[in-house]
Amino acid sequence: MKIVIVGGVAGGASAAARLRRLDEHAEIILFEKGQHISYANCGLPYYVSRTIKKQEDLLVQTPKSFNGRFCIDIRTMNEVIRINREYKRVEVYNHVTKETYFETYDKLILSPGARAVKPSSVQGLDNEGVFTLRDVPDIMEIDNWILENEPEHATIAGGGAAGIELAENLIMRGLKVTLVGSAIIKAVDKEMSKIAEKELKKNGVELLLNRYITSVQKNAANLVVHTTDGDVQTGMLIVCAGVVPNSKLAAEAGLKLGVRDCIAINDKMETSDPDIYAVGDVTESTEFITREKKHISLAGPANRQGRIVANQIMGIDSRYKGTQSSFVIKVFDIAVASTGITEITAKDLGIDYDKVYMHAGAHAGYYPGAKPLTSKIIFERTTGRVLGGQFVGAEGADKRCDVLATAIRAGLTATDLMDLELCYAPPFNSAKDPLNMAGFIIENIMTGMVNNFHWENLNSVSHKEGTLLDVRTKQEAEKNHVSKFINIPLHELRIRINEIPPGKPVYVHCFSGLRSYVACRLLKAHGFECYNLSGGIFMYSTINS
Ligand code: FAD
Numbered sequence: 001m002k003i004v005i006v007g008g009v010a011g012g013a014s015a016a017a018r019l020r021r022l023d024e025h026a027e028i029i030l031f032e033k034g035q036h037i038s039y040a041n042c043g044l045p046y047y048v049s050r051t052i053k054k055q056e057d058l059l060v061q062t063p064k065s066f067n068g069r070f071c072i073d074i075r076t077m078n079e080v081i082r083i084n085r086e087y088k089r090v091e092v093y094n095h096v097t098k099e100t101y102f103e104t105y106d107k108l109i110l111s112p113g114a115r116a117v118k119p120s121s122v123q124g125l126d127n128e129g130v131f132t133l134r135d136v137p138d139i140m141e142i143d144n145w146i147l148e149n150e151p152e153h154a155t156i157a158g159g160g161a162a163g164i165e166l167a168e169n170l171i172m173r174g175l176k177v178t179l180v181g182s183a184i185i186k187a188v189d190k191e192m193s194k195i196a197e198k199e200l201k202k203n204g205v206e207l208l209l210n211r212y213i214t215s216v217q218k219n220a221a222n223l224v225v226h227t228t229d230g231d232v233q234t235g236m237l238i239v240c241a242g243v244v245p246n247s248k249l250a251a252e253a254g255l256k257l258g259v260r261d262c263i264a265i266n267d268k269m270e271t272s273d274p275d276i277y278a279v280g281d282v283t284e285s286t287e288f289i290t291r292e293k294k295h296i297s298l299a300g301p302a303n304r305q306g307r308i309v310a311n312q313i314m315g316i317d318s319r320y321k322g323t324q325s326s327f328v329i330k331v332f333d334i335a336v337a338s339t340g341i342t343e344i345t346a347k348d349l350g351i352d353y354d355k356v357y358m359h360a361g362a363h364a365g366y367y368p369g370a371k372p373l374t375s376k377i378i379f380e381r382t383t384g385r386v387l388g389g390q391f392v393g394a395e396g397a398d399k400r401c402d403v404l405a406t407a408i409r410a411g412l413t414a415t416d417l418m419d420l421e422l423c424y425a426p427p428f429n430s431a432k433d434p435l436n437m438a439g440f441i442i443e444n445i446m447t448g449m450v451n452n453f454h455w456e457n458l459n460s461v462s463h464k465e466g467t468l469l470d471v472r473t474k475q476e477a478e479k480n481h482v483s484k485f486i487n488i489p490l491h492e493l494r495i496r497i498n499e500i501p502p503g504k505p506v507y508v509h510c511f512s513g514l515r516s517y518v519a520c521r522l523l524k525a526h527g528f529e530c531y532n533l534s535g536g537i538f539m540y541s542t543i544n545s
Contacts, residue, residue, distance in 0.1 A: 004105035008037030011111030011280030014306025020070040022314040033079035045165035049172035083253035114243035114281035124216035151235020158240035159184030178206040258284035267319040269309040279305035288322035337401035340388025357535025359512040362396035367426035384413035414442040455540040466505040509533035
C-alpha cells in the first residue's frame with residue numbers, strides 16, 4: 001500500500017503516525033510545502049511574548065525526529081500542485097530544486113489546512129508592516145518586524161481567538177495594542193464575551209468594536225489604518241480575520257466541495273473519490289448537535305480525523321461523529337470556554353430552547369482565593385437535551401466546559417447534570433459543582449418549581465403589570481439601584497410580605513439569581529405568581545455596562 005499525504009501538521013502528521021503504527025510495511029510519503037512539519041500553530045501567539053521561549057519549542061516534531069520514529073518519507077518544501085485522479089498520481093513542485101515531478105498513490109490523504117484571510121475589499125493590506133498569522137514563518141516575520149522597527153503600537157484586525165491571543169502577547173511584549181473588529185469572540189453569546197471585553201480593556205487593549213478596517217496607508221513612519229469610524233496610527237497591523245480552506249487543489253481535481261468551499265467528506269473522511277480522503281481545516285464539518293454543515297477550524301478535530309482516516313485506510317471502521325466546536329481562549333487572567341451551540345444559533349434554527357446562568361465562586365467561598373465563574377447552559381425546553389454551554393472566569397472554566405462537552409457527547413440531558421459526581425475539596429470546587437447547580441436549576445424550571453426571566457426582558461417588565469422586587473441587601477441595592485425595583489431584602493421578605501400587592505405577578509432579582517430563587521419559592525407558597533431573573537443583576541449589568 002502506498003499512501004501519499006498532503007500537509008504535514010495536525011491532520012497530516014497524525015494520519016502518518018497512525019498509519020505507521022497500523023502497518024509497518026506501508027509506503028507513506030508526506031508532502032509539506034513549508035519548511036516545518038508538526039508545528040504548534042496554537043502556540044504561535046505565545047512566542048511574541050516569549051512565554052514560549054524558542055522557535056524550536058514551536059516544533060512538536062522535526063522531519064528527522066518524525067522519520068526516526070515512524071519511518072515516513074517526509075518531503076518538506078515540496079508542494080503538491082495537481083492531482084490526477086485517472087492515473088492516481090500527484091504532481092509535486094520542489095521549492096528547493098525548482099523541479100516538478102510525479103508521485104503515484106494507492107490512497108491519497110488531503111490535509112492542506114486553511115489560510116488566513118486578507119479581505120480583498122480592504123485596500124493596502126500589501127503594505128510593509130501588515131501581517132497575517134498561520135505558521136512559523138508568519139510569527140517569525142512578526143517578531144522580526146518588532147525587533148527591527150521597535151513599533152510602540154500594534155493594531156489587530158479581528159476579535160477571534162488568534163486576535164485576542166496576539167493582543168495579550170503583544171501587550172506582554174511592551175506594545176500598546178488596538179483591536180478593531182465587529183465584536184470579540186463571536187463564538188460565544190454577547191453577554192458572555194462582554195466579560196472578556198472588560199478583561200481586555202482592564203489590561204490596556206484599546207477596543208474599537210462595531211467597526212471594520214476599510215483601507216491601510218503607509219506614511220513616513222507609520223501605517224494609517226482607516227476604519228468605518230475613524231483612523232488608527234500604528235506601527236504594524238496583524239489581520240486575524242478568519243481562515244479559508246486550501247481546497248483549490250481538490251476543486252481542480254473535480255472533488256466535491258461543500259459549505260464555504262470546504263472539501264465535502266463523509267464520516268469515514270472519504271471525499272467524492274473513494275481513493276482520496278480529506279481531514280482537518282480543509283474539510284466541511286458536521287456540527288454535532290444540529291448536524292448542520294459548517295467550516296470549523298480546530299486542532300482537536302483535525303488530529304482525531306487524522307487517526308480515523310488511517311484506521312479507515314487500514315480496514316478499521318472508525319467514524320467521525322461530528323464537531324462540537326469546543327474551545328477555550330486565555331484572555332489575560334480569565335478563560336472563555338465554550339462547547340456545543342450558542343443561544344444565537346439555537347434561536348436562528350428555531351429550536352425551542354431555554355437557558356440558565358450561574359455566577360458563583362469557582363471553589364468553596366470559605367477557602368481563600370475563590371474567583372468568580374460565570375456559566376451559561378442552553379438546553380432544549382421540551383426534552384432537556386443539552387445544546388451548549390459557555391464558561392468565563394479566572395479558574396475552572398475549562399474544567400466545567402470539558403465536563404459539559406463530555407455530557408453532550410454522551411447524550412446526557414440537562415437534568416442528568418444533577419447526578420454528576422465531580423471531585424470536590426474546598427481549594428478546587430464546591431460540594432455542588434456549577435454543573436450540578438445547573439442541573440438543579442433546570443430541573444426546577446422543567447418541573448415548574450420556578451419561572452425564569454432573562455436580562456434581555458428586564459427593560460420590558462413594567463411595574464404597571466407586576467411588582468418588581470429586588471431581594472438583595474439594602475447596601476447592595478443602594479450601591480447599584482435598578483430603576484422601578486423596590487428593595488425588600490430576602491431575610492425581611494416573610495415579615496414584609498404584605499407590602500407586595502396581591503393579584504399581580506412578581507419579578508424578582510438579586511445579584512446572581514440564587515436569593516431571588518429562594519424568594520420566588522417563598523412568594524409562590526403565599527400564592528404569588530413569580531419570575532426569577534436568571535443570572536441576576538450581574539448578567540444585566542454586564543451586558544449594559
Ligand atoms: P494545518 O495545521 O494548517 O496544516 C496544513 C499544512 O499543509 C500546512 O503546513 C501547509 O503548509 C501544508 N500545505 C498546504 N497546501 C499544501 C500543498 N499543496 N502541498 C503540500 N503541503 C501543503 N485550534 C485549536 O483547537 N485551539 C487553539 O488554541 C488554536 N489556536 C490557533 C492559533 C493560531 C495562531 C492558529 C493559526 C490556529 C489555531 N488553531 C487552534 C487552529 C488549528 O491550528 C488548526 O485547526 C489545525 O492546525 C488544522 O490542522 P490541519 O492539518 O487541517 O491544517
